[in-house]
Amino acid sequence: MNAAVVPFRLLIINDSQDEAQRLTSMFQNAGRPCRAQHISHEEAFVKIIEEQGWDLVIAHSDATSLTPAVAIRTIRQYNHDLPVILLIDDDSQRTVIDGMKLGACDVIKLDDDQHLLLVVNRELENRQQRKNTRLAERKVREMEQRNHQLLDSSKNGIALIQDGMYNYTNDSFAQMCGYSNGDEINYLPVMDMIHDEDKDKLKSTLKNFLLQNDAEKNNHVSFKVRTAEGGYKNIEGELSLGNFEEEPCIELILKASLSNNETLAAEIESLKFIDDVTGLSNRARFTKQLDHVIQQASSDESSHGLLYIDIDQFESAVTASVGIDGGDEVLCTIADFLRDHSQTDDFLARTGDHAFAMITHESNIEKLLNTANVLCDQIREHFFEIKNKTVRLTISIGITSINETTIDNRDALNQVNKAIKVLRAQKNGIVGDGSNMYQAKNSEETVLGSVLQKALSDNRFKLLFQPVVSLRGDEVERYEVLLRMVSESGEDVSPTHFLQTAESMKVNTKIDRWVLLEAIKHLGNHNKKAGHAQLQVNISHYTLCDASVLPWLKVAFSAAKVDPSCIILQAPETEVSQHLTAAKSFIEEANSMGIEFCITHFGCALEPLSLIEHIDAKHIKVDNSFSVEIQENPNNTEGFEQLVSALSSRDKTIIVPMVENASILSTLWKLGVHCIQGNYLQPPGVNMDYEFGVENAG
Numbered sequence: 103m104n105a106a107v108v109p110f111r112l113l114i115i116n117d118s119q120d121e122a123q124r125l126t127s128m129f130q131n132a133g134r135p136c137r138a139q140h141i142s143h144e145e146a147f148v149k150i151i152e153e154q155g156w157d158l159v160i161a162h163s164d165a166t167s168l169t170p171a172v173a174i175r176t177i178r179q180y181n182h183d184l185p186v187i188l189l190i191d192d193d194s195q196r197t198v199i200d201g202m203k204l205g206a207c208d209v210i211k212l213d214d215d216q217h218l219l220l221v222v223n224r225e226l227e228n229r230q231q232r233k234n235t236r237l238a239e240r241k242v243r244e245m246e247q248r249n250h251q252l253l254d255s256s257k258n259g260i261a262l263i264q265d266g267m268y269n270y271t272n273d274s275f276a277q278m279c280g281y282s283n284g285d286e287i288n289y290l291p292v293m294d295m296i297h298d299e300d301k302d303k304l305k306s307t308l309k310n311f312l313l314q315n316d317a318e319k320n321n322h323v324s325f326k327v328r329t330a331e332g333g334y335k336n337i338e339g340e341l342s343l344g345n346f347e348e349e350p351c352i353e354l355i356l357k358a359s360l361s362n363n364e365t366l367a368a369e370i371e372s373l374k375f376i377d378d379v380t381g382l383s384n385r386a387r388f389t390k391q392l393d394h395v396i397q398q399a400s401s402d403e404s405s406h407g408l409l410y411i412d413i414d415q416f417e418s419a420v421t422a423s424v425g426i427d428g429g430d431e432v433l434c435t436i437a438d439f440l441r442d443h444s445q446t447d448d449f450l451a452r453t454g455d456h457a458f459a460m461i462t463h464e465s466n467i468e469k470l471l472n473t474a475n476v477l478c479d480q481i482r483e484h485f486f487e488i489k490n491k492t493v494r495l496t497i498s499i500g501i502t503s504i505n506e507t508t509i510d511n512r513d514a515l516n517q518v519n520k521a522i523k524v525l526r527a528q529k530n531g532i533v534g535d536g537s538n539m540y541q542a543k544n545s546e547e548t549v550l551g552s553v554l555q556k557a558l559s560d561n562r563f564k565l566l567f568q569p570v571v572s573l574r575g576d577e578v579e580r581y582e583v584l585l586r587m588v589s590e591s592g593e594d595v596s597p598t599h600f601l602q603t604a605e606s607m608k609v610n611t612k613i614d615r616w617v618l619l620e621a622i623k624h625l626g627n628h629n630k631k632a633g634h635a636q637l638q639v640n641i642s643h644y645t646l647c648d649a650s651v652l653p654w655l656k657v658a659f660s661a662a663k664v665d666p667s668c669i670i671l672q673a674p675e676t677e678v679s680q681h682l683t684a685a686k687s688f689i690e691e692a693n694s695m696g697i698e699f700c701i702t703h704f705g706c707a708l709e710p711l712s713l714i715e716h717i718d719a720k721h722i723k724v725d726n727s728f729s730v731e732i733q734e735n736p737n738n739t740e741g742f743e744q745l746v747s748a749l750s751s752r753d754k755t756i757i758v759p760m761v762e763n764a765s766i767l768s769t770l771w772k773l774g775v776h777c778i779q780g781n782y783l784q785p786p787g788v789n790m791d792y793e794f795g796v797e798n799a800g
Contacts (some may be wrong), residue, residue, distance in 0.1 A: 103333055108532065108727055109135040109706045110226055111155065115173055116162035116189075117142065125160065126708040128376065129217050130676045134222065137727065138708045143165045144745070148176055151184065153607070153740060157226060159186040162212070163201065167466030174205040181231055185225045187218070237417070241455055252378065259339070259356030265283060267291055269346055278356050279337065280329025285371040297326035297334050308352060311341050313515070342740045377452040379430045380437035388451035388459055392504075392511040395461055399505050405465035406504040409441070409474055410518035414454035414496045414526075414533045418734045420488075428488040432495070439480055443473060463615050465503055467539055471593065474499040482535065482781075494763060496781075498522045498534025499669040528598035532730060532764070554587070554600050558609060562588040566786035570638065571794065572780045573771050579635040579794050580670075582779060583621050585613070601642075614645045619658055626662040628790050635790060638670045638700055638721075652691050665696065670721060672700035679713050688717055693718055700757070711748055722749050723757040729780070732766050737767065746773050 112129075114122040121689030122140040129136045132485065140145045147168055150156075159177070161170040170188055177184045188206035190197050201209035208221045252699030253260050261268050271284040279295070281287055286344060292308075293301050304325050311321060320342040326334040339356040350395050375387040383391070395406050413420075413436070433452070440450050449461040464470060478497055486493040492715040500521030525538035567581040587595040588750050604610050611678045628635055645651050659666050664739055671692060678685045678701055689699045700721035704710060714722070728742050749756050758770055770778060784792050 108730075109137045109725065110157045110222075111624060112136040112138040113147070113150070113156050114138055114140050114160045114161075114708070115142070115147070115159060115170065116140075116165045117167060117170050118162075123708050127679075129219075129222075129705070131680065132215075132219055134219065135676060137706050137725075140708060142174055144168050144176070147173060151177065151180060151182060156182075157229060158222065159184055159235050160218075160222075160667075161186055161188055161206075163188055163190045163197075170201075170206070171204055178205070183229060185222055185229060187225065189218075228533055233352065247396055261356075262344065262352040263352040263354060264349060265347060266293065270349065275354075275356055279327045280331065280333070280335055286330065295328050297328065300325040308341075311352065312343075325391070325543055328741070333594075345377070362734060365776075370611075380433050380452050382440075382458070383438050383449070383451040385451065385453045385534075388449070388453050388461075389511055389587070391449050391451075391461060392459075392514060395504055396508050396510060396514065399508060404505075407460075407462045407464050407470045408502050408504055408514055408518055409460040409462070409470065409537075410453070410500045410515070410522065411458040411477065412454075412498050412500075412522055412534075413456040414498055414535060416495075417736075419495060420456075420493055422490040423493060424491055428491075428493075431488050432486050432493065435484070435486060436481065436497075437482075461504075462727070467501075467503075470501050471537055471539060474501060478536055496533055496535035496762075498525050499537040500540065501537060502540040524598075528596045533760075554603055554607065554609075556590075557587050558612070562590075563613075563616060563620075564588055564594075564788070565617065565624065566788060567637075567790045568779060568786040568793035569784050569794070570777050571783050571792075572777050573767070574776055576776070577794060579633070579790070579792070580638065580777070581635065581790055581792075582638045583617065583640070585617050585640075610642045610644045611648055611651075614641050615651070615654070618655065618669075622658050622662045622664050624790070625668050626664050629664070629668065632790075634668070636668050636670055638672050640702070641671055641673055643673065643681050643685075646673060646677065646681055646688050649688075652688070652695065652697075655697070656695060667696045667698070670698045670700050672702050672721070672723065674703040675701050675705070675707060675710065675713065675725075676703070678717060679707065682713075682716060687721065689717055705745055710745070714749075714752060714754070719754070721755045721757060723759055723779075726760050729758050729760040729766075733762060736766055736769055739773065743773050746775060750774050 112126075114125060116122060122138070126136060126138045129138075131350055133172075141150065142165075151191060159173060161173055163170060170186065174186055177186065186330060187206065188201040189212045190201060190209055191212055192210075192641040193211040198209045207225055210218050210221060221657065235647075242675070253270070253272050256272060257274055259278040260270075260272050261275045262270040268287055268290055271287050273283045276282065276284045276287055287295065293305070307323055320340070323341060324336070324338045327337050329335050337356060339354050342353045342355070344351050344353045375384055376382070377384040393667045393755055399406060400405060412430075416429070420432050424432075426726065433456070436458065437452065439449075440460060444460060445462065445464075447463055451459050453459045462470070462473075466475070474569070478499065481495055481497050485494065500518035502508075502517040502521065504514055504515060519713065521538040521540040525534040525536055526532060528534075564585060564586050566584040568584060570580040570582055572578070572580075585597050587597075587600055591594055601610070604613055618639055621639050625635060625637055655666075655669075659669075673685070692699060698721060699717070700723055701713070701717065701719045702723040703720045703725045705725050707713065718800045724745070726743075728745075732739055732742060746756055755776045756774070757777040757779060758775050759779045761767070761770075761778045761782050763782055767778070
């Protein structure tokens with residue numbers, strides 16, 4: 103029932119395997135799980151940073167077989183963005199300074215775990231920011247290319263002047279000056295084309311324009327320009343400051359004759375406020391409209407809704423697959439979907455590279471969520487056919503109310519982005535595929551506690567079932583059981599929203615027992631009609647440590663006339679390892695009853711295989727991050743392949759969750775994976791109705 107936090111990828115360099123294990127356990131206990139690897143030789147270090155991506159290195163200053171100096175030098179040679187944190191025994195000022203000079207991003211005393219956690223969080227955030235900056239820079243270059251296209255096609259005459267020369271002119275500018283195209287005057291000195299009587303005036307105007315503080319003043323120019331035939335032509339234009347090829351420049355814009363004013367005004371308006379790819383309003387217009395709505399809500403206490411739509415994994419799912427042009431086609435299609443599901447007075451905009459927004463007069467939460475969910479369903483079920491490739495996408499929608507409490511546009515945008523962040527955290531931290539309404543954090547726990555208490559008293563919970571499908575011809579019908587709390591308005595609430603509150607209320611075991619009992623009832627009814635099915639049921643560590651659960655289960659099986667082998671209990675790797683003694687005893691007794699066990703979110707510990715030396719778990723479900731990595735980079739599977747091979751040699755049934763497309767099925771089959779699970783096969787549903795035989799036959 104617990105949603106996974108995406109682990110960060112950590113390399114540990116020291117001479118002590120025990121210390122490496124301590125570090126990974128510390129991160130797990132602190133709620134900052136990692137996929138760690140202990141490295142002690144230079145050759146292994148070079149190989150692993152060549153072949154795989156890593157987020158962070160923690161190195162001990164006294165490591166001998168692979169010294170921090172060698173590791174830092176190697177990282178620089180390969181030009182990786184891989185920060186190194188140095189652990190030291192002596193925290194004298196000299197030692198800290200020497201470590202920083204060596205190239206470490208920070209130097210921390212060994213065993214100062216609280217300090218280390220703060221620095222790790224900071225460096226991971228900094229690394230993500232650098233990654234975002236690089237992505238933004240690439241986007242800027244792409245946008246510059248598009249801007250060049252706009253400049254070339256504009257009816258306005260546009261010239262970019264640097265160091266007194268025309269570094270760029272479009273054809274419209276050239277034709278207004280009496281030339282056939284821009285190539286005839288590009289890279290010519292501006293003054294060579296100006297009538298002698300206007301040269302001094304124009305020189306002074308250009309100089310003053312560069313020096314003035316307010317570029318909106320004194321930006322009008324008029325002069326006579328020499329034409330290609332040798333005559334002169336009167337020109338009037340406006341100056342503005344800009345950039346060309348990363349250097350500042352002066353933009354000279356020539357306006358057409360007065361008879362074309364209306365056309366030019368419409369074109370300028372379009373260029374300023376309309377997104378050229380989708381035809382929707384752009385971010386600048388969206389911000390102005392949002393400010394207007396917030397001001398209106400403040401003055402007359404009216405309410406509006408804001409939906410912020412972000413495409414999940416756009417870069418990997420679209421741009422990397424079909425390129426920028428293909429991505430534009432996808433954006434246009436999604437813009438059409440938004441138009442179809444908006445009212446006449448709704449305001450639509452493209453607000454980012456893969457983000458849209460809708461401002462609506464609707465303020466009813468249920469109606470806003472319904473609109474968002476319909477959009478999510480339509481995008482999820484649509485096949486985007488781009489360049490002979492089929493692309494499937496999901497979106498995450500954050501929703502907030504705009505009312506008298508909304509401070510400004512930043513406040514509103516922060517709220518919808520927080521809503522999306524919470525939504526994605528419920529799954530794998532990356533894909534939301536749904537909608538979420540923002541709720542202020544300071545009141546959330548209090549409200550949720552009362553909601554949970556009432557749901558418990560009213561028995562307002564339900565089970566969903568998602569198929570776990572064999573790649574090896576196993577015809578057993580197997581489903582994972584997923585829990586949802588039903589709100590008073592009838593909306594499903596994910597466990598991510600209420601399990602932490604349930605823990606503080608000490609009702610986790612009660613919820614676990616409800617899920618187990620309902621799962622057994624469903625099994626009894628299903629197996630009477632449709633044969634033999636198995637259910638994988640999540641339990642918390644509270645149940646693992648509760649000696650009364652298994653005797654109670656035995657009675658439940660007997661009453662429902664269900665064979666215990668139809669239930670597979672499962673718990674996360676971190677919880678099993680943190681309660682190893684209790685878990686081992688629990689699982690041994692469960693196995694003696696015929697109940698099998700599955701370890702979920704497996705593979706993030708420093709030595710994950712050591713856990714299954716102590717725990718007799720027949721099934722292993724690998725962590726979500728493995729499937730995400732394989733789908734993003736199917737050519738880099740060596741680490742996963744080694745894990746699968748080791749598990750197979752121990753006769754474990756290997757399950758890969760979060761399979762979102764068909765592209766990795768052949769890879770998983772070749773690697774020896776036994777079962778897969780994910781929305782590609784079937785999203786969670788209220789019925790156990792997956793056609794296993796049809797899938798296996800295909």
